[in-house]
């Protein structure tokens with residue numbers, strides 16, 4: 001086994017090998033320049049076309065282009081009838097706004113621990129978290145792996161709950177060959193820099209329900225019932241925000257959408273190759289893809305098996321030392337979220353609209369306690385995980401993935417040499 005790069009050996013991944021995301025070509029340049037040269041820079045023709053094209057690509061009846069995934073999540077909650085003091089179930093481990101979007105409408109997040117294997121909400125723990133005040137479940141298809149929607153939809157039906165899919169990381173991901181965002185009452189996608197569809201920033205709200213679409217559109221544009229392309233009466237019929245997208249961003253999104261199927265295929269091939277190369281490495285828990293699921297490999301997230309490597313100290317210290325060794329090999333790994341959601345101050349300190357709301361309003365939050373120790377699987381994941389995005393994305397292919405796999409093999413093959421006390425210094 002060759003010498004680790006962190007100890008002066010040669011890097012497994014040569015500098016300059018990994019190409020940046022997203023690849024930009026003439027389609028992007030032409031469509032963005034056409035928008036720039038056009039006369040409409042707010043909600044323009046590219047926005048309308050992006051909605052139609054995204055709905056068709058994903059398999060939804062309706063789509064509304066937004067300025068973020070968070071905006072689309074908030075729209076979904078309102079459109080599903082969630083209001084002040086209602087309880088909404090959400091996973092204990094995700095991006096902050098998977099849960100702060102609930103606070104945006106003065107409702108109360110109730111966290112459900114994750115299933116360690118899939119890193120998604122543990123569907124077997126959902127029912128125990130339901131209270132008489134529960135109105136909806138936000139299911140987050142984390143890192144591009146879908147939640148078992150058969151189980152979620154059965155529970156939702158039994159308890160009369162709405163289902164909002166946080167598909168912000170799950171473009172193209174499949175469950176029983178059906179795309180993320182087509183199972184729940186509505187769904188939210190994000191198009192920020194790092195997402196599998198990048199338009200810089202931005203998002204998309206999707207649904208098959210006309211009433212939900214109309215209510216979401218009110219929230220999206222100042223509480224008006226009309227879309228900006230129709231004649232407006234500038235009347236606020238309901239409480240609304242300004243969540244609209246702009247034409248330049250939509251033009252970029254449309255250009256990237258033409259390449260989504262190609263990107264998805266490349267990500268699937270790269271993910272499969274990496275799995276094959278890394279299977280059996282001692283100490284590495286590889287991402288899990290259950291039957292009937294197709295991961296989009298948005299984030300290739302592994303965990304360190306501390307028992308397997310005989311490490312009895314602080315797991316995060318060993319994980320960080322291993323990451324440093326991988327980075328020295330040229331493998332761009334990182335920690336995604338280092339706090340579980342119930343451990344974030346906004347929830348722990350019940351720090352939302354102020355004056356105790358929404359928890360103190362009419363006893364809505366009685367009995368709701370955010371105790372981070374109640375989520376053992378999420379905590380274990382948090383301390384032992386690391387992830388990787390770019391090497392699995394186009395235009396990177398098999399050659400890059402092989403080098404990345406070499407880097408992993410070097411580090412895990414020399415795991416006895418990784419000493420957090422030395423490497424962290």
Ligand SMILES: Cc1ncc(COP(=O)(O)O)c(C=O)c1O
Pocket residue numbers: 067068069070071094095097098140142166168169189190191192202203
């Ligand atoms: C799971 C998840 N939900 C929600 C969001 C919010 O998306 P945005 O940043 O577009 O608001 C993100 C990404 O940032 C995310 O990863």
